[in-house]
Amino acid sequence: MKILLITPDAHMHKLYIGPHVRSCREAPLTLTTLAALTGEDPDIEYKLVDESVDLVPLDFPADLVGISVMTGTARRAYALADHFRFRGIKVVLGGVHVSICPQEAAQFADSIVVGMAERTWPQLIADLRQGKLAARYDDDSPQDAFVPGLPTPRWDLLRKSGYMLPYTxxxxxxxxxxxxxxxxxxxxxxxxxxxxxxxxxxxxxxxxxxxxxxxxxxxxxxxxxxxxxxxxxxxxxxxxxxxxxxxxxxxxxxxxxxxxxxxxxxxxxxxxxxxxxxxxxxxxxxxxxxxxxxxxxxxxxxxxxxxxxxxxxxxxxxxxxxxxxxxxxxxxxxxxxxxxTPYPGTRLFQRMEQEGRILSYDWADYDTMHVVHRxxxxxxxxxxxxxxxxxxxxxxxxxxxxxxxxxxxxxxxxxxxxxxxxxxxxxxxxSRAFEMPVSSAAPTTNSQCEELGTEQDRGAPRLLSVDRRAV
Ligand code: B12
Ligand code: SF4
CATH class of the missing domain: 3.20.20.70 (Aldolase class I)
Structure with missing residues (x-):
């Protein structure tokens, strides 16, 4: 089984050295951790792509695509999900934004993983093998003071030359x-x-x-x-x-x-x-x-x-x-x-919404480089x-x-x-000059992003443009 795991682009830390792209930070842990969770399984072949340093292989012959979503990268993640689902490949979304906005994310995926994935990721793979992929997996691990049994991340699967520090x-x-x-x-x-x-x-x-x-x-x-x-x-x-x-x-x-x-x-x-x-x-x-x-x-x-x-x-x-x-x-x-930046799910988001001060619900603006509140x-x-x-x-x-x-x-x-x-x-x-972000139909209730998942709000046309630029 070929599994493609993607962290969508977070431009900020890119450093261009001639034609080469490096990310001026440590190697990310999310994908290497996920890949480690299924242990030694000769039937699983992982390909890990951190879009900050690599191109997403849009034609990759995957059996499953997993995408990790932060709020600021949600649009990009959903566009990639659309692309792979259009190709008939099952897509699972997980990560912090999915955990906060599960109903929104579910619209773009065959399955979502809410919370940490130590238990749910191996379960999801087992279900997929049996053709019984569930629409949603929730973390039910005990919230004890200690987290035992985490495997060493699969650092071997990331391109080491892309990072200042390749081991995290x-x-x-x-x-x-x-x-x-x-x-x-x-x-x-x-x-x-x-x-x-x-x-x-x-x-x-x-x-x-x-x-x-x-x-x-x-x-x-x-x-x-x-x-x-x-x-x-x-x-x-x-x-x-x-x-x-x-x-x-x-x-x-x-x-x-x-x-x-x-x-x-x-x-x-x-x-x-x-x-x-x-x-x-x-x-x-x-x-x-x-x-x-x-x-x-x-x-x-x-x-x-x-x-x-x-x-x-x-x-x-x-x-x-x-x-x-x-x-x-x-x-x-x-x-x-x-x-x-009032990220969804936070106390700040709740307050800003109550005070009517949120100017943009376009998650692509939620990168701490754009003003999204008044x-x-x-x-x-x-x-x-x-x-x-x-x-x-x-x-x-x-x-x-x-x-x-x-x-x-x-x-x-x-x-x-x-x-x-x-x-x-x-x-x-x-970068694009400052425009006053135009909120597309602010939600009428304070139910955070659950209300935002409509076609109109999520700005469908922009979502479909999977960016094929070479980095
Ligand atoms: C390292 C890090 C980064 C790295 C790498 C990101 C990455 N994806 O790995 C870099 C430097 C790129 C980064 C950038 C930014 N980050 Co950051 N980052 C972190 C940090 C500190 C640790 C993430 C991590 O490695 N955790 C360890 C791994 C193992 O856990 P995990 O990622 O949560 O993954 C587990 C589960 O969530 C789940 N999972 C995750 N993805 C997927 C995908 C699938 C398919 C499945 C099944 C499961 C799954 O399974 C994993 C294993 O259990 C977190 C804080 C935190 N505690 O999460 C902030 C955090 C994610 N970052 C945050 C922010 C705000 C940013 C920036 C905006 C900051 C900035 N100004 O630059 C930018 C994003 C730019 C953009 N365009 O939006 C916020 C996110 C807020 C939000 N709602 O999205 C966080 C939560 C910090 C905070 N204080 O709030 N970040
Ligand atoms: S910003 Fe505050 S709550 Fe968030 S990680 Fe730092 S100290 Fe903790």
Whole structure:
């Protein structure tokens, strides 16, 4: 049985080096994890395609196509699904957007998988073999504190040359926090850890010295994190991942992070304004502490990718210049900006809908680079222009080089990160000019996307254009 698994394109991290495309990030885990779930089965032949670095083989002779869907890539995913179903191939959709909007996704698939797929994916394959594919599979695994028995991802199935870091290891899933704009607490209700022994087994199987961790918040159970980091020390690997600003609170945790080989962390600072942090339920970020957080991380030899968001209700036109200045003063190595985006399923989406402030229900705009809500203290155009201005200002060559030189031994990581985002700024300025998104018939009830799956709302003509551009 030939199974084609696809992650539709997320343009942002593409880096063009001549005719070659690389993705300036870690290799994604979703497809390699799915492929591992069916174990050693000689009858199954997987082909994994991450559209950020590869072309989707539209004529592939698959028996089954599986597509992983995020909100921002939903249109592209549905277009690909249409294409393969038109060819008579069964299509299954899964992933975060499917878990939030199952009824919408079901219209484009023969089957959908809601939630994690550890149990449902092997079951789905078994059902398909017997010609009994169900329309929907729901995750019924126990939401225990630990997730035992996850296999090592099938890293061998991805094109390694496409990524900065071709090996990604999973430590945890979910998050203990509940920021209003974040999909994670909306989909994964519980913070779950993997058994330390399973994680160590996976890390030992990483062939090179370096790997990535793409879990959103793996160090918030401090006692467990210390146990894991202690077990990682003898492996002598180098790695990077994500953390919250609170990671620097515990000196022993910081010490173990360094000893375990961490030299890069992506951190959501989100705002320089405490009033905004409070409003988005991220009050555990203390703007006054940012300087100290950065100092501790730098002293520990850790490069910081610092994320800031524009468009909060307390933001006014001054926020762009204030943030750009603060990013410089703090010495953030790799700054990154996003636009506040009310993803379906989140508390923010619910609030924005109630307040009638959602401007676009076109999921393709939900990539944090487009304004999809009406800001409180500025116009949507001013938000978009301010966002672009902040990026342009921050990624001037002189600023980039000064950040890279300031990062000492981590010069290569910082420079690579800055080049990626400068590249991104260029694309941002070339991309379609800001148009006020026109909401096609806003839903009349607050039932989120379940109401949005009509022909009219999903904009059928655009969906059918499967993009055959060569990358
Ligand atoms: C790594 C990552 C990325 C990577 C790789 C994405 C990928 N698909 O692998 C990159 C860098 C590309 C990325 C980009 C973005 N990301 Co991201 N990302 C993540 C992150 C941190 C981890 C994903 C992961 O690897 N999980 C581990 C794997 C094993 O789990 P999984 O993907 O959930 O898959 C399991 C199930 O969901 C299911 N499943 C998933 N797909 C499928 C498909 C089939 C067929 C089946 C059967 C099952 C199935 O089975 C899997 C095994 O159980 C998540 C947070 C999270 N916890 O999920 C955010 C997350 C998915 N990203 C998010 C966002 C917002 C973005 C960006 C917009 C950010 C940005 N500004 O750039 C862009 C997307 C651009 C766009 N055009 O929309 C949001 C998604 C919100 C939403 N509603 O879509 C998340 C949830 C983070 C958050 N804080 O809310 N991201
Ligand atoms: S934004 Fe980060 S800290 Fe907040 S809920 Fe999401 S993953 Fe957790």
């Amino acid at each position: 290891v999973q430590f945890t899933r979910g998050c203990v926090h509940a920021c209003d704009f974040c999909t994670v607490p909306a989909v994964w209700k519980k913070f779950q850890r993997r058994p330390v022994a399973d994680i160590i087994r996976d890390i030992k199987l990483v062939p090179g010295k370096r790997f990535a961790v793409s879990d959103v918040s793996p160090f918030d159970d401090v006692a467990w994190a210390k146990e894991l980091l202690t077990a990682m020390i003898p492996l002598k690997k180098k790695w990077g991942g994500l953390a919250t600003t609170r990671v620097t609170d515990d000196p022993e945790l910081m010490d173990l992070l360094v000893k375990a080989g961490c030299n890069y962390l992506l951190i959501g600072f989100e705002s320089t304004e405490q009033s905004s942090l409070k409003q988005i339920y991220k009050g555990f970020n203390k703007s006054d502490d940012y300087k100290e957080t950065v100092r501790i991380l730098h002293k520990s030899g850790i490069t910081i990718q610092g994320c800031f968001v524009f468009g909060f209700d307390h933001d006014n036109a001054d926020i762009f210049a204030t943030t750009v200045q603060r990013v410089t003063d703090l010495g953030i190595d790799i700054p990154r900006y996003s636009i506040y 800001p409180m203290n500025m116009s949507p155009v001013a938000l978009y222009e301010g966002f672009r201005w902040a990026y342009k200002e921050t990624f001037k060559i002189k600023s980039m080089l000064s950040r890279a030189f300031a990062s000492g031994l981590n010069f290569p990581i910082t420079l690579a990160g800055n080049i990626t985002y400068r590249n991104y700024v260029t694309r941002l300025y070339r």
